[in-house]
Structures are given as C-alpha cells and as structure tokens.
Amino acid sequence: MANTLRIIQMGLGPIGQRLVQYLAQRPYLELVGAIDIDPAKQGQDVGLLSGTRALGVEVSGDSEAVLRREAHAVVLTTGSSLPRILPQLEACLSAGKSVVSTCEELAYPFDDQPAIASRLDELAQRHGVAVLGTGVNPGFLMDALPIFLSSACQDVRAVEVQRHQDAAIRRLPFQRKIGAGLSPAEFDTQFRQGHIRHVGFAQSIRLIARSFGWTLDQVTESVEPVIAAVPTASSFIQVEKGQCAGLRQVGTGLAAGQARITLELEAYLGHPHPRDTVVIHGQPTLRSTVEGGVDGDIATCAMVINALPALLQARPGLRTMADIPLTHWQGA
Amino acid sequence: MANTLRIIQMGLGPIGQRLVQYLAQRPYLELVGAIDIDPAKQGQDVGLLSGTRALGVEVSGDSEAVLRREAHAVVLTTGSSLPRILPQLEACLSAGKSVVSTCEELAYPFDDQPAIASRLDELAQRHGVAVLGTGVNPGFLMDALPIFLSSACQDVRAVEVQRHQDAAIRRLPFQRKIGAGLSPAEFDTQFRQGHIRHVGFAQSIRLIARSFGWTLDQVTESVEPVIAAVPTASSFIQVEKGQCAGLRQVGTGLAAGQARITLELEAYLGHPHPRDTVVIHGQPTLRSTVEGGVDGDIATCAMVINALPALLQARPGLRTMADIPLTHWQGA
Numbered sequence: 072m073a074n075t076l077r078i079i080q081m082g083l084g085p086i087g088q089r090l091v092q093y094l095a096q097r098p099y100l101e102l103v104g105a106i107d108i109d110p111a112k113q114g115q116d117v118g119l120l121s122g123t124r125a126l127g128v129e130v131s132g133d134s135e136a137v138l139r140r141e142a143h144a145v146v147l148t149t150g151s152s153l154p155r156i157l158p159q160l161e162a163c164l165s166a167g168k169s170v171v172s173t174c175e176e177l178a179y180p181f182d183d184q185p186a187i188a189s190r191l192d193e194l195a196q197r198h199g200v201a202v203l204g205t206g207v208n209p210g211f212l213m214d215a216l217p218i219f220l221s222s223a224c225q226d227v228r229a230v231e232v233q234r235h236q237d238a239a240i241r242r243l244p245f246q247r248k249i250g251a252g253l254s255p256a257e258f259d260t261q262f263r264q265g266h267i268r269h270v271g272f273a274q275s276i277r278l279i280a281r282s283f284g285w286t287l288d289q290v291t292e293s294v295e296p297v298i299a300a301v302p303t304a305s306s307f308i309q310v311e312k313g314q315c316a317g318l319r320q321v322g323t324g325l326a327a328g329q330a331r332i333t334l335e336l337e338a339y340l341g342h343p344h345p346r347d348t349v350v351i352h353g354q355p356t357l358r359s360t361v362e363g364g365v366d367g368d369i370a371t372c373a374m375v376i377n378a379l380p381a382l383l384q385a386r387p388g389l390r391t392m393a394d395i396p397l398t399h400w401q402g403a
Numbered sequence: 404m405a406n407t408l409r410i411i412q413m414g415l416g417p418i419g420q421r422l423v424q425y426l427a428q429r430p431y432l433e434l435v436g437a438i439d440i441d442p443a444k445q446g447q448d449v450g451l452l453s454g455t456r457a458l459g460v461e462v463s464g465d466s467e468a469v470l471r472r473e474a475h476a477v478v479l480t481t482g483s484s485l486p487r488i489l490p491q492l493e494a495c496l497s498a499g500k501s502v503v504s505t506c507e508e509l510a511y512p513f514d515d516q517p518a519i520a521s522r523l524d525e526l527a528q529r530h531g532v533a534v535l536g537t538g539v540n541p542g543f544l545m546d547a548l549p550i551f552l553s554s555a556c557q558d559v560r561a562v563e564v565q566r567h568q569d570a571a572i573r574r575l576p577f578q579r580k581i582g583a584g585l586s587p588a589e590f591d592t593q594f595r596q597g598h599i600r601h602v603g604f605a606q607s608i609r610l611i612a613r614s615f616g617w618t619l620d621q622v623t624e625s626v627e628p629v630i631a632a633v634p635t636a637s638s639f640i641q642v643e644k645g646q647c648a649g650l651r652q653v654g655t656g657l658a659a660g661q662a663r664i665t666l667e668l669e670a671y672l673g674h675p676h677p678r679d680t681v682v683i684h685g686q687p688t689l690r691s692t693v694e695g696g697v698d699g700d701i702a703t704c705a706m707v708i709n710a711l712p713a714l715l716q717a718r719p720g721l722r723t724m725a726d727i728p729l730t731h732w733q734g735a
Contacts, residue, residue, distance in 0.1 A: 093557050099616075211555055219551055221732035222709045223543055223702035225425050284431075284735035353732070355698045359691055366687045370555035377554045384726075393729050394716075400553035400685070403616035 076379055077142040079104035079168065081159060082149035083112055083120065083130060085242070086173055089372045090146055091121035097376065098403055104137040105130045134159070138166035144379055147172035151270050153184055160191060160202065169200040169382055171375050177204025178214070179274040179391055181281075192389035201385045205378050205392055207370035208234065209271035213334050214278045215392035217349045220357055221283070227353035230279055231333045236364055237342040238317050239305035245367075249317040249338045250296055252308040258296040258315045268294055269336055272322030276332045280324055282393045285331055287324045294320045303341040316340045373400070408711055409474040411436035411500065413491060414481035415444055415452065415462060417574070418505055421704045422478055423453035429708065430735055436469040437462045466491070470498035476711055479504035483602050485516055492523060492534065501532040501714055503707050509536025510546070511606040511723055513613075524721035533717045537710050537724055539702035540566065541603035545666050546610045547724035549681045552689055553615070559685035562611060563665045568696055569674040570649050571637035577699075581649040581670045582628055584640040590628040590647045600626055601668050604654030608664045612656055614725045617663055619656045626652045635673040648672045705732070 078100050080091055087107070094100050095118060105117035107130050118126030131137050138145070145163040150156045153176035160177075163170045180188040195202045204210070213232045221227050238246050250258045250267045261267045273290050280287050296315040303310045310316050317339025324332035345364040351357045378398045385395040392398070410432055412423055419439070426432050427450060437449035439462050450458030463469050470477070477495040482488045485508035492509075495502045512520040527534045536542065545564045553559050570578050582590045582599045593599045605622050612619050628647040635642045642648050649671025656664035679693040710730045717727040724730070 096557070207555060215554075215729065216551070218731045219548070219729050222547075222730040223539060223697050223705055224732050225428070225701055225705040225708070227732045227734065282731050282733065284733045355701055357693055357697060358695075359693045361689055361691045363690075365555050365689060369557055369687055373555055373557040376557070393731065396728060397547065397551050397725050398554040399550045399614050399725065400556050400559045401614065401616045402559065 075099055075101050076144065076383065077101050077103045078379070079106065079137055079140065079142045079145045080117065081106040081134065081145050081147045081163070083107040083109070083117065084148065085244070086372065087148040088121035089368065090148060090375060091117055092123045093372050093376050095123045095126060099401070100376070100379070102126055102128055103142050104128060104140050106132070106134045106137050108132060134162060138162055138168065142168055143383055144169040144171060146375055147174065151175045153177055153180055153187055157187060161194060164191070164194045164198055164200055164202060167198050167200060170202040171378050171382055172204050173206045173371060173375060174204050175206070175209055175271040175274060177202070178206070178209035178271060179278040182277050183273060188389055195389055196387045199387050201382050201387050201390050203378060203382050203390045203392070203395065205374050207365060207367050207374055209274045209278070210374050210392055211370065212347050212365060213272070214275035217351060218279055218282045218393055220349055220359055221351050221353070223357060224351055224353040224355065227283060227351055229331050229333070229352040231350040231352070233335045233346070233348040234337070234364065235342055235344060235346050236338040236367070237340070237345045238338045239340045242368065243307045246305055246308055246340070250315045251305070251317050251340050252310050253315045255296055255298065255315060262294055267318060269320055272320065272334050275334060276322055276324040278391055278393060279332050285326055287326050287331070289325045290322065291325070292320065292322045294318055297337065297339040305340050308340065310340055374398070407431055407433050408476065408715065409433050409435045410711070411438065411469060411472065411474045411477045412449065413438040413466065413477050413479045413495070415439040415441070415449065416480065417576070418704065419480040420453035421700065422480060422707060423449055424455045425704050425708050427455045427458060431733070432708070432711070434458055434460055435474050436460060436472050438464070438466045438469050440464060466494060470494060470500065474500055475715055476501040476503060478707055479506065483507045485509055485512055485519055489519060493526060496523070496526045496530055496532055496534060499530050499532060502534040503710050503714055504536050505538045505703060505707060506536050507538070507541055507603040507606060509534070510538070510541035510603060511610040514609050515605060520721055527721055528719045531719050533714050533719050533722050535710060535714050535722045535724070535727065537706050539697060539699050539706055541606045541610070542706050542724055543702065544679050544697060545604070546607035549683060550611055550614045550725050552681055552691055553683050553685070555689060556683055556685040556687065559615060559683055561663050561665070561684040563682040563684070565667045565678070565680045566669070566696065567674055567676060567678050568670040568699070569672070569677045570670045571672045574700065575639045578637055578640055578672070582647045583637070583649050583672050584642050585647045587628055587630065587647060594626055599650065601652055604652070604666050607666060608654055608656040610723055610725060611664050617658055619658050619663070621657045622654065623657070624652065624654045626650055629669065629671040637672050640672065642672055706730070
C-alpha cells in the first residue's frame with residue numbers, strides 16, 4: 072500500500088472511539104473527518120475524545136459536509152440494525168466513499184434483507200465503491216475463518232464453531248448483554264424484549280452456506296441462560312448461585328433435516344475453558360483451536376481497519392468477507 | 404459458481420493423479436485435457452490411469468494441441484523448480500489459460516527470481532489470465548493462514564509457525580525426502596546434494612513480509628537430522644537407534660537482527676505430538692493449533708482445486724494467495 076488512505080469515522084461510541092485509537096496507530100491511514108450526532112462530542116478533537124493524541128480533526132454533526140471531503144472510505148459504527156443505518160450507508164455511498172461497518176446485519180444481508188442488499192449493491196456499483204460489514208463475529212471467527220480453513224479439504228460434510236468466553240474480563244455492556252446477574256425469570260423477560268442475544272449467527276451461517284454451495288432448508292437459533300452452580304463475579308457484577316452467569320446461544324443451518332452448520336457461543340462469568348474452536352468435518356477433518364479465545368473488543372476493531380486496503384481493491388458493490396482479497400494486518 | 408470450469412491437467416505423477424481423482428469429484432469442474440511426457444501414460448484414459456472412473460479424456464504428449472482446446476485453466480504439477488517449468492507456464496499463458504501450480508517456487512518468486520516473475524506477470528496480463536503457485540506449504544499453513552489470522556490483530560510483532568509431523572503415516576517418497584533411515588553421515592551427504600530439504604520456506608517468509616509491510620534484512624534456513632533415541636519404524640523403513648528418523652528445518656526472516664518470522668518443520672518417524680501451530684505475537688497474541696496436523700498430501704491437492712474459482716475471479720497477472728479472493732471448498 073504505497074499511498075495513504077483517507078478515512079472518515081462515523082459514530083463515536085465505545086467502538087468508534089477505539090477505532091480512532093487504532094486508526095491513529097497506522098502510518099498508511101489518515102483520519103480526515105469524524106461524525107457523531109451527540110452535541111456534547113461535536114467540536115472536540117476526535118483523537119483527544121477517543122483517548123489518543125490530538126489528530127487535528129474536529130467531531131462534526133454535519134455529516135453532509137464531512138462526506139464532501141476527499142476520502143477513500145468511511146468507517147461506520149452507528150448500530151447493529153441494517154434498516155436503521157441504511158440512510159447513513161446511502162449517504163456515504165452516494166458521496167463516492169467505500170464503507171466498512173461493524174453493523175452485524177450488513178455482514179450478509181442477501182437472504183434476510185434482499186431489498187436492502189440489492190439497493191446497496193446497486194448504489195455502490197453506480198458510484199464505483201464497495202461496502203462491507205465485518206468484525207470478529209460476524210466477519211471472522213464463525214464465518215470467514217471456517218470458510219478459509221476449508222481450503223485444505225477435498226470434501227466438507229459439516230462445520231461446527233464453538234466460541235467459549237469467560238465474560239468476566241469483558242466490558243460491562245457485554246456482561247449485561249449476556250444477562251449476567253439476572254434471575255432466570257428476568258433473563259427470560261429481557262430475552263423476549265430483545266436485550267439479550269448476540270446478533271450475527273444467521274449472517275455467518277448464510278455466508279458459509281453460500282460459499283460452500285449448500286442450500287439450507289432452515290436456520291434456527293436458541294438462547295438459554297447459564298445458571299451459576301456456585302457464586303461467581305466480575306469486577307462489575309456479583310452472581311449468586313441460581314442466578315444467570317451468562318448465556319449459551321446456538322445457531323444451526325439445516326439441510327435435509329441434518330445440521331450442516333452449528334455455531335455455539337458460550338459467554339458467562341467464570342467459564343473454565345475459554346477458546347475458539349472450528350471443526351471442519353470432511354476429508355480431512357480439521358479441528359483448529361485458539362486457546363484462550365480471541366479478544367472480541369480488540370479483534371472487531373482490528374478486523375474493520377485491516378479490511379480497508381482489501382475492500383479498496385475489491386470489485387464495486389456490496390461485498391462479503393468471502394469475496395474480497397485476503398484481509399490481514401499491515402504495518403507500513 | 405453457476406458455470407462449469409473447464410480444466411486441463413498437465414503432469415500425471417502421484418500428485419497429478421490425485422488431482423485428477425479430486426477434480427472428478429467436483430460437479431462444477433470438467434477435465435477437458437491431460438498431458439504427460441511419459442509415453443507409457445499417453446493414450447490411456449486419464450481417469451483410469453489416476454485410479455478413478457473413466458473420464459473420456461486421453462492422456463496426450465502433444466501439449467500444444469491440448470492447450471488449443473477451450474479451457475479456463477491448467478493445473479500444472481510437473482516440478483518444484485520454477486526455471487525448469489517456465490516453458491510450460493509460458494505455453495499455458497500464451498494459450499490464454501490461467502494456471503494453478505504446485506511448483507513451490509511459484510508461490511512467491513518476486514524477490515528470488517524477479518526476472519521470471521516479471522516475465523510471467525507481463526505474459527499473464529497480456530493474455531488476460533492469472534497464474535498462481537499454491538499448496539499446503541507453501542500456499543496455506545505457513546503463509547496464507549498466518550497472514551489471514553493477523554486480521555484479528557491491531558499490532559503484530561512476530562510470527563511463528565510450527566509444523567510437526569509424524570512422517571510414519573506419509574508416502575515413501577516423503578519419508579525418503581526427510582532422510583528417514585539414513586546414517587548421520589549419509590544424511591549430510593544427501594543434504595549437500597540437495598535431496599533432503601523442504602522447498603518453500605523462503606517463499607512463505609517473503610509472502611508474509613510483503614503482506615505485513617516488513618523489510619527483511621536476511622532470510623536464513625537450517626536443516627538438521629533428528630536422530631532416533633530408540634528404534635522406530637514405518638511400514639516402509641526401519642530406523643535403528645542413532646540413525647536419522649527425519650529432519651528439523653527452520654527458516655527465519657530477520658529485520659534489524661531480530662527474528663520476525665520463524666517457520667519450523669519437524670518431520671520424523673514417531674513424532675510424539677503432530678500438530679500445526681501458528682502464533683501471531685501482537686495485540687492480541689493469537690495461538691492457533693490444528694491438533695494432529697493437516698494431511699499434506701490431501702491438502703496440497705485440495706488447495707490447488709479450491710483455488711481455481713478464486714483465481715478465475717482475480718485480476719490478471721502473477722498472483723499470490725494473499726491477493727486473490729478468499730479460497731474455500733465448494734460443493735456445487
């Protein structure tokens with residue numbers, strides 16, 4: 072990458088701020104704009120706001136003006152719901168900017184939100200730019216990594232991914248999202264209200280299926296609490312015996328009644344054996360494990376930044392991790 | 404992949420024959436030609452010769468004629484030395500065919516054989532086709548996989564790969580190539596004659612370094628025998644105590660006197676703990692292990708076949724595993 076890539080950051084919540092810290096460490100990236108709707112953040116230097124050095128770029132609430140600046144790409148971290156961020160995506164693409172976003176639903180919207188997917192693909196192609204949803208999950212551990220590992224196989228019958236995390240070391244919002252400290256009844260209520268659940272299993276399952284040429288009959292998901300058998304705690308939350316320590320979520324892609332793709336997330340305080348395991352059942356069967364697991368907060372932001380050079384070399388349109396060049400870290 | 408890809412197989416040694424078996428199992432690939440210089444193979448049905456069903460394609464010695472057939476790509480498995488296979492590569496590219504080859508030196512020839520690399524890149528671009536060297540190693544375990552795993556990292560300081568194999572389960576030619584059953588003096592002689600050594604470390608090291616933007620001062624390689632402390636054996640070879648059971652080969656890429664990339668192959672009869680481990684030292688540090696290791700014979704052929712669709716979507720020219728779309732298995 073000989074030339075500097077000019078980047079605009081849109082959305083300065085915790086993930087957006089971490090992305091600014093990371094962008095500032097890459098010599099080949101230059102932050103040329105920052106957008107947030109919060110008036111309290113506007114006018115501040117985005118670097119200082121984000122806990123890194125002053126970057127000489129003020130946070131603005133005027134996204135139209137910032138998107139008129141000369142830039143290669145926008146990093147968009149404003150939400151998980153694709154319909155809600157659609158106007159922002161349209162504004163970026165119409166301004167001729169490629170987009171990488173942590174929006175989970177953007178990772179593979181072709182089957183569940185086909186009208187939006189077509190609209191984004193058409194708009195991006197018309198403006199000669201590319202748009203991608205990525206992160207650690209969806210985006211890597213449960214989709215792109217098993218897809219890539221299958222390269223070493225002559226046949227694949229099924230895929231299993233297990234992401235087992237000790238949530239005690241994660242941020243408080245994550246611990247809340249998995250229901251740590253709730254009673255089983257509260258967990259049930261919050262789950263039905265949509266507060267407890269990892270978003271992205273369906274996207275990962277459909278991306279794997281499309282890559283492998285598998286037609287799925289059904290994609291199912293289940294979420295259940297993990298009940299503490301003994302008291303446990305993080306620095307934020309105390310969990311008594313019988314309360315929820317976190318969750319176990321399983322997503323399954325079925326074909327002809329058989330589970331072909333099984334994704335399992337166990338995230339709870341005090342998990343005894345955190346790890347990320349991918350099993351490709353095939354010829355040969357491969358079992359790949361990252362002991363201790365991949366740090367989700369770091370990796371989501373790293374995936375976004377590391378995808379920028381590959382995305383800017385990809386064909387215009389709505390892209391996935393499976394149809395851009397191999398993403399990777401680069402130092403210079 | 405909606406359309407069938409038409410493939411020509413050039414080279415029908417053990418690897419070429421296994422590739423024909425694998426090609427015959429893929430519904431989206433059609434073998435339309437087969438070439439070998441051995442008169443004993445010419446005129447035979449390539450499927451029957453290769454131990455699979457009759458494919459209705461005769462092995463030919465007339466490569467010019469076969470390369471005139473309508474086909475998307477040639478699978479080339481005729482040797483490890485890039486200068487020796489160069490005329491064949493030129494013939495394929497000039498005939499307007501993309502090429503995937505197991506030639507180890509083709510995996511990354513830009514630094515060690517720059518004139519050949521330029522020539523191939525220019526020829527492929529002129530004919531609008533792409534050319535790639537891949538396999539399990541180089542091509543995957545020691546380069547593309549660590550490069551892709553770095554996607555989850557915000558910083559990378561060093562990369563280590565350990566491929567530890569129990570050679571007792573491999574083919575006899577592999578056991579001979581690692582010196583199993585030789586005395587230490589015979590090992591030394593055969594090593595100096597070039598018979599004992601895995602080819603591909605330098606290519607993998609340079610591909611990682613280019614991807615990460617690292618400038619290496621030096622690439623070193625060492626090979627030493629692993630001496631049997633107790634008698635050991637495969638179904639082909641008996642190794643007495645004090646004889647060589649196999650080898651340990653280490654390749655290192657150094658920058659400013661520091662090892663940034665360290666690749667280690669241990670392949671000997673009776674290895675107690677076969678595995679493939681990648682360690683990315685960085686933020687975060689990732690340690691990924693395939694217990695038991697990846698079967699080299701299957702995976703090399705699978706990598707070649709799985710790279711075909713990605714290569715045919717890549718930009719024309721001399722490509723590497725790091726600049727084509729994510730490779731993966733596909734069933735339909």
